[in-house]
Amino acid sequence: MPAHQHYNLWLVLLSYVISVLGSFTALQLAVAIPLAQTARQRMMAVLAAGAAMGVGAIWAMHFIAMLACNMGLPVSYDPVLTALSAIIAFGACSLGLFIASSGAFSWAKLAAAGVCMGLGVTGMHYLGMAAVMMAAYTTYDMSLVAASLLIAIVASIVALWLAFNLRGRVQMVGSALVMGLAVCGMHYTGMAAFNIDEEGGQVPAGFANGMRGGNLGTSIFIVTVMLLVAALVIHYKRQQRRAAISI
């Protein structure tokens, strides 16, 4: 961990919990995509799963982890880039889940879906980091950046394989735990690659109008509540569906 970064471990743990909750909700929505009867139903299921994964598991996790990180400097976030990072995560995850859920299983399809998801996680992170505004120069250790991308892709492939090829508790819980590892592993490796140099750094234009911790906290709270509600609704609907199936 770079010397300029100090973490609140409770918030780090919370970031993992949020990524697992978002992954659980997303993957439970995703495994029902193959059951869609119409193209519209399928598209809605893909978008819902992509939103839970992109905005819930990845974007919300990223900013909780950023709140957990004290870099010794005041920080704010460019609202446009911050919003764009959420959109990238949503789009890449929707595409990945669409690929993974279409037709019969194949390794090529799984790899393509995992690459989409991994790029979604990584793209969101580094665009989110580009949104960081502070009075310092920032650089990256490119070998760690590459490692963070590899972690995101490999762990996403494993999580998708668990979600679409297994059944039962391992499918439900195991896939979410592994996807949470993909998101957090990528994030914290990416943060290890992040270096700042305070010498000669200037406060960037727009710093005062950027989003602060308070703004992010509210957004994250809303996302988290939505994820919890979605997870509960999914569970309730599944129980209803199970009881309604006639022999």
Add this chain to the structure above:
Amino acid sequence: MIELEIHILSDRREGLLVGLGRVVIASGFTLLRQRVYQDNQGAWLVMIVRGEPEQQLGLEEMLATHARVQSFEATLLAPGAAAQAAATPAPRASDGATHGSASSSITHIGPDVGKVESMLPQLARDYPKIFPWLLALEHDVAAEAREASLLLAGRRTGTWVYKRDYEMGGKLGLADAIKRIATPAMRSLISVDVHDRHFHIQNCPLCPPGGHSGCRFFSGYLEGMLSASSAPQSVLVRHLHCRGQHGAGDCVLEVSH
């Protein structure tokens, strides 16, 4: 290639040809000729079909468990006899006025659909503790309808369990579906060893040694479950050994496409 002449008795003729023609095609056979007529027993459908010999058992099993089939009779025709057979389709092969030189003839009585249907809700309610109901079904139906009835009950139960417990997720290949769906589902019912595509059922309570064979239920159960879960969807389960018929050992079922 073989040619079969199949006489099917049903309760009514509406939709009979369409429904059973689909079964013939799904089983890999080609429908050469057909005729439907009515008599005082019900509606008769006579079909001349052609296909591979190894598909015959699958076709007969599908016909035996089809809801519209009350009974059917399949006669193997001598090569080239199909044209002659179709010209006079009304009499049944078992009446002695067969067409061509029938080298074998198998008569199937279909399942007792009414008794199976009335028992299915009990199976759903008590699942997986369903053996008392299956034993009762074995005793309730006529001996010649026993296997077909158990097969039908198994198919319906297998499909239901798949939809209830295993439907969420991707479509699997047959090997993965056996490993991840059929094996845990079978183990929730009974002690079973699985080797590749062979299920060895230990001490099957439906097959008392020296008694009748009841493990047709598990054939249907696996067919219903795997047909719904794997791609491609045509799955056939064959009986290789039954302790009810052979007196000892496990009941062995083989799953194939």
